[in-house]
Amino acid sequence: MTQRSQVSQHRDLKRHISIIGLRPDDEFQEIADLMRAGVKVKTHRRRLHRYSNTFTGRDAANWMIVNGFAEDLEGAEELGNNMIVRGFFSHVSGAYDFEGKPTRFYRWEEADEDTGSGDKYDARGSER
Numbered sequence: 357m358t359q360r361s362q363v364s365q366h367r368d369l370k371r372h373i374s375i376i377g378l379r380p381d382d383e384f385q386e387i388a389d390l391m392r393a394g395v396k397v398k399t400h401r402r403r404l405h406r407y408s409n410t411f412t413g414r415d416a417a418n419w420m421i422v423n424g425f426a427e428d429l430e431g432a433e434e435l436g437n438n439m440i441v442r443g444f445f446s447h448v449s450g451a452y453d454f455e456g457k458p459t460r461f462y463r464w465e466e467a468d469e470d471t472g473s474g475d476k477y478d479a480r481g482s483e484r
Contacts, residue, residue: 394419396411397409397410400461409464411463414460416436420435433453447461
């Protein structure tokens with residue numbers, strides 16, 4: 357395949373993406389940077405577990421809606437799942453997709469690097 361045809365295919369793909377409403381990766385990065393500044397990260401407790409450096413699905417979904425990145429909860433959950441797939445954040449246990457619930461805790465992927473080797477967290481993502 358020639359370089360010209362690759363460029364043409366890339367342009368066609370970008371046009372298709374914009375038509376079906378998908379965002380380019382650089383836009384996801386911009387959203388993630390804004391979310392990091394706007395969504396409160398703290399230690400959350402649920403049952404007997406503490407989850408450090410986390411934010412709730414509800415807080416993230418509300419932020420997406422208020423800031424115009426999603427029209428409703430369904431759109432926020434779709435955007436959140438796209439961000440998980442792209443590696444911006446994940447559920448503390450890795451077991452759940454993004455849900456806009458107050459009982460779902462998510463952590464920015466860099467959060468574990470900032471706290472050290474990761475040994476501070478058990479297999480469920482709880483702080484030891």
